[in-house]
Amino acid sequence: MRFIVRVVVNAFAIWVVTLIPALQVTVxxxxxxxxxxxxxxxxxxxxxxxxxxxVLGTVIRIVAIPLYILTLGLISLVINGFLLWFTAWITSFFGFGLSVGDFWWGVLAALIISVINWIFGIILRPKEKRD
Structure with a gap:
Protein backbone atom coordinates (compact mmCIF):
# COMPACT_ATOMS: atom_id res chain seq x y z
CA MET A 1 0.00 0.00 0.00
CA ARG A 2 2.82 2.37 0.87
CA PHE A 3 4.50 1.76 -2.51
CA ILE A 4 1.26 2.50 -4.37
CA VAL A 5 0.80 5.78 -2.52
CA ARG A 6 4.42 6.66 -3.26
CA VAL A 7 3.91 5.91 -6.96
CA VAL A 8 0.74 8.02 -7.14
CA VAL A 9 2.42 10.96 -5.39
CA ASN A 10 5.46 10.63 -7.69
CA ALA A 11 3.16 10.55 -10.72
CA PHE A 12 1.47 13.74 -9.55
CA ALA A 13 4.84 15.39 -8.90
CA ILE A 14 6.15 14.41 -12.34
CA TRP A 15 2.97 15.75 -13.91
CA VAL A 16 3.42 19.07 -12.09
CA VAL A 17 7.02 19.28 -13.31
CA THR A 18 5.95 18.65 -16.91
CA LEU A 19 3.56 21.61 -16.70
CA ILE A 20 6.55 23.98 -16.37
CA PRO A 21 7.80 24.40 -19.95
CA ALA A 22 11.11 26.02 -18.94
CA LEU A 23 12.25 22.80 -17.25
CA GLN A 24 12.34 20.89 -20.56
CA VAL A 25 10.85 17.79 -18.95
CA THR A 26 8.13 16.08 -20.97
CA VAL A 27 6.11 12.91 -20.77
CA VAL A 55 17.45 0.35 -5.51
CA LEU A 56 20.06 2.49 -7.25
CA GLY A 57 19.46 5.54 -5.06
CA THR A 58 20.12 3.60 -1.89
CA VAL A 59 23.39 2.22 -3.25
CA ILE A 60 24.55 5.65 -4.42
CA ARG A 61 23.61 7.27 -1.10
CA ILE A 62 25.57 4.67 0.87
CA VAL A 63 28.63 5.04 -1.35
CA ALA A 64 28.40 8.85 -1.29
CA ILE A 65 28.26 9.26 2.50
CA PRO A 66 31.59 11.16 2.54
CA LEU A 67 30.23 13.54 -0.13
CA TYR A 68 27.10 14.11 1.93
CA ILE A 69 29.26 15.10 4.88
CA LEU A 70 31.59 17.23 2.77
CA THR A 71 28.81 19.13 0.98
CA LEU A 72 26.43 19.22 3.97
CA GLY A 73 23.86 17.21 2.02
CA LEU A 74 23.75 19.34 -1.12
CA ILE A 75 25.04 16.42 -3.19
CA SER A 76 21.57 14.91 -2.76
CA LEU A 77 20.25 17.42 -5.32
CA VAL A 78 22.70 16.13 -7.92
CA ILE A 79 21.99 12.50 -7.01
CA ASN A 80 18.22 13.02 -7.32
CA GLY A 81 18.76 14.74 -10.67
CA PHE A 82 20.86 11.79 -11.81
CA LEU A 83 18.16 9.34 -10.73
CA LEU A 84 15.51 11.31 -12.65
CA TRP A 85 17.78 11.44 -15.70
CA PHE A 86 18.43 7.69 -15.38
CA THR A 87 14.67 7.07 -15.24
CA ALA A 88 14.27 9.11 -18.43
CA TRP A 89 17.03 7.05 -20.04
CA ILE A 90 15.31 3.78 -19.07
CA THR A 91 11.91 4.92 -20.37
CA SER A 92 13.43 6.09 -23.66
CA PHE A 93 13.79 2.45 -24.70
CA PHE A 94 10.00 1.98 -24.62
CA GLY A 95 9.20 4.78 -27.08
CA PHE A 96 7.11 6.59 -24.50
CA GLY A 97 7.77 7.97 -21.07
CA LEU A 98 9.91 10.69 -19.55
CA SER A 99 12.40 12.89 -21.36
CA VAL A 100 14.69 15.41 -19.70
CA GLY A 101 16.24 18.12 -21.85
CA ASP A 102 19.43 18.70 -19.87
CA PHE A 103 20.96 17.19 -16.75
CA TRP A 104 20.75 20.43 -14.75
CA TRP A 105 17.10 20.92 -15.69
CA GLY A 106 16.66 17.39 -14.37
CA VAL A 107 18.30 18.45 -11.10
CA LEU A 108 15.86 21.36 -10.78
CA ALA A 109 12.92 19.10 -11.68
CA ALA A 110 14.10 16.55 -9.09
CA LEU A 111 14.20 19.33 -6.50
CA ILE A 112 10.59 20.25 -7.27
CA ILE A 113 9.57 16.57 -7.17
CA SER A 114 11.29 16.21 -3.79
CA VAL A 115 9.47 19.24 -2.38
CA ILE A 116 6.10 17.91 -3.61
CA ASN A 117 6.88 14.47 -2.13
CA TRP A 118 7.86 16.12 1.17
CA ILE A 119 4.60 18.11 1.31
CA PHE A 120 2.50 15.04 0.56
CA GLY A 121 4.56 13.03 3.05
CA ILE A 122 3.57 15.48 5.77
CA ILE A 123 -0.09 15.43 4.73
CA LEU A 124 -0.39 11.65 4.32
CA ARG A 125 1.69 10.63 7.35
CA PRO A 126 -0.37 8.58 9.77
CA LYS A 127 -1.11 10.34 13.02
CA GLU A 128 0.37 8.86 16.17
CA LYS A 129 -2.08 8.06 18.92
CA ARG A 130 -1.38 9.76 22.21
CA ASP A 131 -2.54 8.14 25.39
Whole structure:
Protein backbone atom coordinates (compact mmCIF):
# COMPACT_ATOMS: atom_id res chain seq x y z
CA MET A 1 0.00 0.00 0.00
CA ARG A 2 2.82 2.37 0.87
CA PHE A 3 4.50 1.76 -2.51
CA ILE A 4 1.26 2.50 -4.37
CA VAL A 5 0.80 5.78 -2.52
CA ARG A 6 4.42 6.66 -3.26
CA VAL A 7 3.91 5.91 -6.96
CA VAL A 8 0.74 8.02 -7.14
CA VAL A 9 2.42 10.96 -5.39
CA ASN A 10 5.46 10.63 -7.69
CA ALA A 11 3.16 10.55 -10.72
CA PHE A 12 1.47 13.74 -9.55
CA ALA A 13 4.84 15.39 -8.90
CA ILE A 14 6.15 14.41 -12.34
CA TRP A 15 2.97 15.75 -13.91
CA VAL A 16 3.42 19.07 -12.09
CA VAL A 17 7.02 19.28 -13.31
CA THR A 18 5.95 18.65 -16.91
CA LEU A 19 3.56 21.61 -16.70
CA ILE A 20 6.55 23.98 -16.37
CA PRO A 21 7.80 24.40 -19.95
CA ALA A 22 11.11 26.02 -18.94
CA LEU A 23 12.25 22.80 -17.25
CA GLN A 24 12.34 20.89 -20.56
CA VAL A 25 10.85 17.79 -18.95
CA THR A 26 8.13 16.08 -20.97
CA VAL A 27 6.11 12.91 -20.77
CA UNK A 28 5.26 11.21 -24.04
CA UNK A 29 2.21 8.97 -23.58
CA UNK A 30 1.84 5.78 -25.54
CA UNK A 31 -0.47 5.80 -28.56
CA UNK A 32 -3.03 7.23 -29.15
CA UNK A 33 -2.11 9.78 -26.46
CA UNK A 34 -5.43 10.36 -24.78
CA UNK A 35 -5.86 11.38 -21.14
CA UNK A 36 -6.04 7.80 -19.89
CA UNK A 37 -2.81 6.92 -21.68
CA UNK A 38 -1.13 9.99 -20.17
CA UNK A 39 -2.22 8.98 -16.66
CA UNK A 40 -1.08 5.39 -17.19
CA UNK A 41 2.24 6.62 -18.61
CA UNK A 42 2.73 8.90 -15.60
CA UNK A 43 2.01 6.01 -13.25
CA UNK A 44 4.43 3.75 -15.12
CA UNK A 45 7.17 6.41 -15.12
CA UNK A 46 6.54 7.05 -11.42
CA UNK A 47 6.79 3.32 -10.67
CA UNK A 48 10.08 3.10 -12.56
CA UNK A 49 11.33 6.22 -10.76
CA UNK A 50 10.35 4.74 -7.39
CA UNK A 51 12.14 1.48 -8.16
CA UNK A 52 15.26 3.28 -9.43
CA UNK A 53 15.21 5.55 -6.40
CA UNK A 54 14.80 2.61 -4.02
CA VAL A 55 17.45 0.35 -5.51
CA LEU A 56 20.06 2.49 -7.25
CA GLY A 57 19.46 5.54 -5.06
CA THR A 58 20.12 3.60 -1.89
CA VAL A 59 23.39 2.22 -3.25
CA ILE A 60 24.55 5.65 -4.42
CA ARG A 61 23.61 7.27 -1.10
CA ILE A 62 25.57 4.67 0.87
CA VAL A 63 28.63 5.04 -1.35
CA ALA A 64 28.40 8.85 -1.29
CA ILE A 65 28.26 9.26 2.50
CA PRO A 66 31.59 11.16 2.54
CA LEU A 67 30.23 13.54 -0.13
CA TYR A 68 27.10 14.11 1.93
CA ILE A 69 29.26 15.10 4.88
CA LEU A 70 31.59 17.23 2.77
CA THR A 71 28.81 19.13 0.98
CA LEU A 72 26.43 19.22 3.97
CA GLY A 73 23.86 17.21 2.02
CA LEU A 74 23.75 19.34 -1.12
CA ILE A 75 25.04 16.42 -3.19
CA SER A 76 21.57 14.91 -2.76
CA LEU A 77 20.25 17.42 -5.32
CA VAL A 78 22.70 16.13 -7.92
CA ILE A 79 21.99 12.50 -7.01
CA ASN A 80 18.22 13.02 -7.32
CA GLY A 81 18.76 14.74 -10.67
CA PHE A 82 20.86 11.79 -11.81
CA LEU A 83 18.16 9.34 -10.73
CA LEU A 84 15.51 11.31 -12.65
CA TRP A 85 17.78 11.44 -15.70
CA PHE A 86 18.43 7.69 -15.38
CA THR A 87 14.67 7.07 -15.24
CA ALA A 88 14.27 9.11 -18.43
CA TRP A 89 17.03 7.05 -20.04
CA ILE A 90 15.31 3.78 -19.07
CA THR A 91 11.91 4.92 -20.37
CA SER A 92 13.43 6.09 -23.66
CA PHE A 93 13.79 2.45 -24.70
CA PHE A 94 10.00 1.98 -24.62
CA GLY A 95 9.20 4.78 -27.08
CA PHE A 96 7.11 6.59 -24.50
CA GLY A 97 7.77 7.97 -21.07
CA LEU A 98 9.91 10.69 -19.55
CA SER A 99 12.40 12.89 -21.36
CA VAL A 100 14.69 15.41 -19.70
CA GLY A 101 16.24 18.12 -21.85
CA ASP A 102 19.43 18.70 -19.87
CA PHE A 103 20.96 17.19 -16.75
CA TRP A 104 20.75 20.43 -14.75
CA TRP A 105 17.10 20.92 -15.69
CA GLY A 106 16.66 17.39 -14.37
CA VAL A 107 18.30 18.45 -11.10
CA LEU A 108 15.86 21.36 -10.78
CA ALA A 109 12.92 19.10 -11.68
CA ALA A 110 14.10 16.55 -9.09
CA LEU A 111 14.20 19.33 -6.50
CA ILE A 112 10.59 20.25 -7.27
CA ILE A 113 9.57 16.57 -7.17
CA SER A 114 11.29 16.21 -3.79
CA VAL A 115 9.47 19.24 -2.38
CA ILE A 116 6.10 17.91 -3.61
CA ASN A 117 6.88 14.47 -2.13
CA TRP A 118 7.86 16.12 1.17
CA ILE A 119 4.60 18.11 1.31
CA PHE A 120 2.50 15.04 0.56
CA GLY A 121 4.56 13.03 3.05
CA ILE A 122 3.57 15.48 5.77
CA ILE A 123 -0.09 15.43 4.73
CA LEU A 124 -0.39 11.65 4.32
CA ARG A 125 1.69 10.63 7.35
CA PRO A 126 -0.37 8.58 9.77
CA LYS A 127 -1.11 10.34 13.02
CA GLU A 128 0.37 8.86 16.17
CA LYS A 129 -2.08 8.06 18.92
CA ARG A 130 -1.38 9.76 22.21
CA ASP A 131 -2.54 8.14 25.39
Missing amino acids: TPFAPGETLQLVLTLLLVAAIFAIVNS
